[in-house]
Structures are given as structure tokens and as C-alpha cells.
Amino acid sequence: MTTLMPIGVFAHATRLSVRALRNYDRLGLLVPARIDPGTGYRRYSLEQFARAGLIRRLRELEVPLAEIAGILDAGSPDEVKAAIKRHHDRVAARAAELAAISGGLDSVLAEPTRWLHVYERVRTPQRIAFLTIRTPLSGLAELIGPAYARLFAALDAQGVTPSGPPGTRYRTDDPDELTVELFVPVEGSVRDDGEIGPAELPGGLLAATIHEGDYEDVETAYRSLGRWIAERDRVPTGPAEELYLVAPGPSVAPEAYRTEIAWPVTA
Incomplete structure (x- = not known):
């Protein structure tokens, strides 16, 4: 039996927004494996991960939707690759930046064959300090480092001690309009100063996997989940x-990065 997943799960796993998936369905670029005739609810198959990943990479390369179908x-x-190169030639002014993005294409041109081990763990409620940023996905890498620096500086000014590794939560899944919550577990109380504030990570069951190395192929972890x-x-x-x-830092090589990606789920 083919495994099907709801549009929300598929959106998170492929890092495409629900709105984008509906648009790609309308354009015939990524048609759901099944649409409920009564409710119109869309479901997608595991076999569609590769096509979804390629579409996402092409959009990161700013290939117009009209060209993606071809x-x-x-x-x-x-x-x-030849079609993508023709597009690169038309935007030579950004060739260096686009080459870095296109480096990840090889991993999504073929059906994914590598699945990461997924495990379950139970989390008790956890006190955190958080800071929220809003940005397109394309601007996240530039903003996230300085934002964490502000978060840790504010905690230090309040005399609050981190009690665990930092993390992020993606409050929206639209790559053009991300709301990202940066957080760090803490001991003691955090004062809301208008930029950082206190919150609690809810307890419960998590499905999780470990991604090792830089973030170019982090989608493998999301697909596995x-x-x-x-x-x-x-x-x-x-x-x-x-x-x-193991977070990025001046003395940490990208291949040493170690990230747990977790999703709160029902039992």
C-alpha cells in the first residue's frame, strides 16, 4: 500500500508552504497523489519528495514558474542541469550566489534513497527565553547569527544562565514570510524587555532525528521525519x-555541526 500523508505534513517535510503546494497543484507542477472527492483534501506520497525537492531548489534559484514545468x-x-545552466546565463550577475544554491541539486534530482533513523523521546515542560525574527527564507542565514548574539547578550545582562543548547521553532512554513522563534533553555526567570521574553516548551512526545554537518542537505532529515x-x-x-x-561558531567546522530536528506528535 502506498503511504500517503496530509498536505500539512508534506509541506513541513519538504519545506514548501501549504499555499505553494496548492498553487503547484493548480499549475500542474506537483499534483497530489490523491484528492478526497468529498472534502477536496490533498494527500501526497513518499514518491513525490524528489519532485517537491527539485521544485523548491529551482524556486531558490529564482527560476520562473512558467519555466519549471519544462x-x-x-x-x-x-x-x-542544461536547462538550469541556460537560466544561470541569463542571471550572470548573481552566478556566484546561485552556484552555491545549485550545489544541492544532485541530492534532489533522483529518488531519495537515504533515510535517517527516527526515534521518539518524551520531553518534560522546559523553561526558555526566546526572540522572534521575521524574514524570507533567503535572508535567514544572514540574520540568525546576529539574532542569537542579541539573545545571549540580553540573557547575560539579566544574569540568566542557559541550561541547554539553543534551538529554533518555525512558526510559519511560508518560505517568503518565515516567522522563526530562536530559543535557549534557561534557569531562573527571564524579564520581557520588548525583544526577548520568557516562554515554555510544552512537554510531550517528540519524533526526532539527528542531522550531521552543514545545512545544505537538511531536507533529508525533514523528509525522514x-x-x-x-x-x-x-x-x-x-x-x-x-x-x-553542536552549533556553528568560529572554531567549529561545518562538518562537525550536529542538529536534532524534532517534531511534537501524537502518541
């Missing part, structure tokens, strides 16, 4: 979280 139907990976959730008919109960067990 690229998707081009056939072989070589033909796909989405597959695990769908195969077990679990329901997400909150936003996905990234916990930076």
Missing part, C-alpha cells in the same frame, strides 16, 4: 524544532 519534464538529470509520521498515522501537535547540539 525543466521537470526534461527527462534526464543532464537535461535538467515526514515519512516516519505518515507511515505511523501520527499527527503533528506543534511546529518542528531544530536543537543545535
